[in-house]
Amino acid sequence: MKEQLDEIRRRALDELADDASDEQIEAVRVRVLGRSGELTQVMRGMRDVPAAERPAIGQLVNQIKRELEERIEKLKQRLAEAALERSLAEARLDVTLPGARIPRGRIHPVTHIMERMLDIFVSMGFEVAMTRDVEDDFHNFEALNFPPDHPAREMQDTFLVGGGLLLRSHTSNGQIRVMEQRKPPLAVVCPGRCYRRDELSVRASPMFTQIEGFMVDRVGRITMAHLKGVLIEFLRAFFGPETGVRFRSSYFPFTEPSAEVDIHCLLCKGAGCRVCKHSGWTEILGCGMIHPNVLRAVKLDPEEYQGFAFGFGVERPALLRLGVDDMRLFFENDLRFLNQFPSLSGAAA
């Protein structure tokens, strides 16, 4: 009996050589370990074995069974491993091919730049307020101290839509709209679309974007020095910490004193070049202390309150910042232009 078992074991192990195939292994498994395999047959013959030897034979059968099972398991693993290796070698991708995707869209440069500007003001404590595009004469002109027929008014530049209404020619109406609703202290920026009768060209557009900002509090709390401080802070945040800034006396009906703010030409850094007409400076915004008549128009007593206001177009600084010189690029929406802009709103402008 023992010899018979040894023979089964030896033969099986011979056949379970290292290079045995899947089929060979399976054949051995069925022949030896199967339901009616050789080992089962041996067990069936146990009744002929003397009782005293039976435990030893049983043990031997189990031992052989375990040994062969382990051997089979090992060979199978090895085969699986080899098969995996083969398939890995075959399933090699060209990883340089593009991925499947929905290409992300791009933010329009004007939005991007405007959002960056608003973020700067918000971080400085300004609120954002949106106001109307279709406006009445009072909010666009009269309350801003443009008397009728005043030369600064130049009605030819304004689009009229009937019924005494017009398309606002600047976002300064925001000052009036907000101050009619709320009392100082106020620090507000009003972004929005403005309209003037200019043909779309390299330098101008009949519709453009402006940001108006203002800060009002009791007399003495908001001074022209603060106006300078806030604007220099903003311009350096936007254009870079080294940006040269110059204030120049000017005139707007709704501010007094009024000033225009220039920054060093971004191209020549103040040395003078063709772009800045050899002045070294680029005009960037208008500002001033809110005119007493404007405060009166919103029923604030100029003896009690004062503040500053400023306003600027977004497209022109955007062009400067991007280093291109054609306003029409913003409104043509040529994908070859737009695709150069970021698709994440946080990315640096």
Add this chain to the structure above:
Amino acid sequence: MKVPLKWLKEFVSVDAPVEEIARRLTVAGLEVENIERVSASFSGVVVARVLEAAKHPNADRLSLCQVDAGPAGRFSVVCGAPNVRSGMTAALARVGAKLGAEPELQAAVIRGVRSEGMLCSERELGLSQDHHGILSLPDDAPLGAPLADYLGLDDVVLDIAILPNRGDALSILGVARDVAALFGVRLRTPRIRPLAVERHQGDGASSSFAVRIAAPEQCPRYAALKMTGVRVAPSPIWMRRRLELCGMRGLNNVVDATNYVMLETGQPLHAFDLDKIAASTIVVRHAGSDREFVTLDNVRRALESTDLVIADPEKPLAIAGVMGGLNSEVGLSTRTILLESAYFEPMTVAKTARRLGLRSEASYRFERGIDRAGQTTALMRVAELLKRHAEARPEGAVADFEPRPAPVREIALDLKRMGALLGVELSAADTKRRLVSLGASVKRAETRGVLSVTPPSWRSDLNEAADLAEEVARLSGLEEIPASLPPRLFAYAEPNREREFFKGTREVMLGAGFTEIDTIAFIAPADNEKFTGIGNGEPLRVQNPLSEELREMRRSLVPGLLAALSFNLNRQATAFHAFEIAKVFARVNSAVSERYHLGALSYGEYALAEIGKPGVKAGFFTMKGVAETYLGALGLAERVRFKAPTGEHQLNFLHPGRSALILLADEPAGYVGELHPREAMERGLEQQCTICEIDLDRLISYGLSPHAAIEAPPRFPAVRRDLALVLEREFPADLIVKTIREMAPSLLESVEVFDVYQGDAVAPGKKSVALALRYRAADRTLTDEEVNRTHAVLMEQARARLGAELRK
């Protein structure tokens, strides 16, 4: 305003280089836009006297002249000019001279006589187009002096942008005043020999003419002077040269003198031919029943009854402050003139000039406010010039009519208040010095720390303390004002709702593959007609559009998106997925509505598959998916329904079978759909073009759904059972889902459509809709038996309620 530096320096001595003058003027509000260096277009030309002009021995039309050029020597010159005569002073181009682009002047033999130079006409010198004869110079011109020096032709011209409030700076003298104040030097006003002045409170007559002011509100002051013996001729070359440098053209000595004084002092003047004025009487009145008038430029102008005119008892002679008339023009035959120097109210002149589209040098100055007290001085200055250059003599005194004297302006300037405005303290002495340098008179007021300031008559823009603060700050170029940050004393404010909303919208759209575009809000009426948008209301029309194509404000963002699509397809783009967040406009009843919309357009390949596999084309369902993603992100998925458009909500520009209204709480808030094939064909679109438009104001005002109470994930598994129903092909899928939901067996967690089949296996006109139902209990794992029981009941109910068959 063009300011020749040499003229400026007649009134103020500054040694600073011109760039420094320009810089200081610029920061003080007189922006120098350009510095132009001008020079003579010739060289080698000197002042010379014709000692003798004899007939050329061999030619009748030529003269042989002996010419004395002082230290430069004497020359013999052949001259063909008809006006050459002995004793005259002229311009001699010597041998070697350069005249414009001509080659160097050579000595020449003309009809057998040697000529050592050439006497020049103005045209030859590049001074004007005049070639009737040689240039005649004043007899006191120094012989031998280079002509360019003598005429001051080498000069620098500052081109200054004058702000609308600075009418006072529209003159050489006005700019000189600012230069003097900025550099702390004295202003030299022109010395004028005074003439007698007759002052009148109201109407009146001098010895030889009468003035009646019927509109004192518009004309508070009117001064006039009669001059006789006028000889009208060209004005001297230096005067014409200056007019030209300032952008005006010389006409004759009378008109030029009035223009010259206007440029110098800022006071517009007008000369009438007095012989053409009926009854020697001037009436300043409204046009009234006069309907039209021919101005000096020979154009017939329509008058309105409120226009201010200068008239005689019979007819209008001039449109006050704007332009004189042809009927009283000074011409060659004029012998007697009446000079007018008046103050007209800025608004009156502005209104008329604007309506007529007639901007003259005079109206420009009146509009911006001239010196309220400068009338008689300017008149005397012209009289002086005319005496010297037109042989004119004043007759009688200057008649000065002032029915409405200038109001007294006295402004209290609280120094502390000024400091609080500017953010810098300035002493009383410093403040006073600066204001005085601008021509104001300053006294200490009774209250301590307050100055009483009377602004100069030429600064009509200074009316409040803030105006004075600006002047004080301006003179230092705003440089002494420090820059400091205001204390942060503002309470927390909510972020702007719209801005945050747009940011979120943008984020979703970018992620969905859409690029943001920006289009102009003006569109053609035809586009508004076709693309009506979502709301109702009529298109908002622009009364003064730039063109017919830009006549209306858009009602929808779609025309702009389609235009951008075409623009890109014409430039070889094959796919275009874009969105815009912008306002649309409409007139609703009498009010104007402006609302923010989201518009999106999708065309061509949408999702890019891996290479070798088919990609996803943009179509109704990709766009609807974007809309669902967006509305889902806003938390509105449960309140939104997509519905095939019917009846009143039919959108003609969309494919009738491939479009849907987006209903928010059962009211339309937008739509999604394929562009109507007819429209697509007209536009030459080869692939499906899908659009979507949503009223963002509607979403904002509806309010985003607050997040539902947050629950922990379920602890027990769900069990899925499928159900296939066969129904009419038109039966909407969302109604099946809704119906099953409404039956709401307690264990049903969700219902989803996962397949729709139409084909041989179902009857014609029918479709099979496959649904996945998930069952779950919160407190236990469901048994198969329990689920099967519930599902069997539901299947039967669904079949019955929907009138469907169960598909096995």
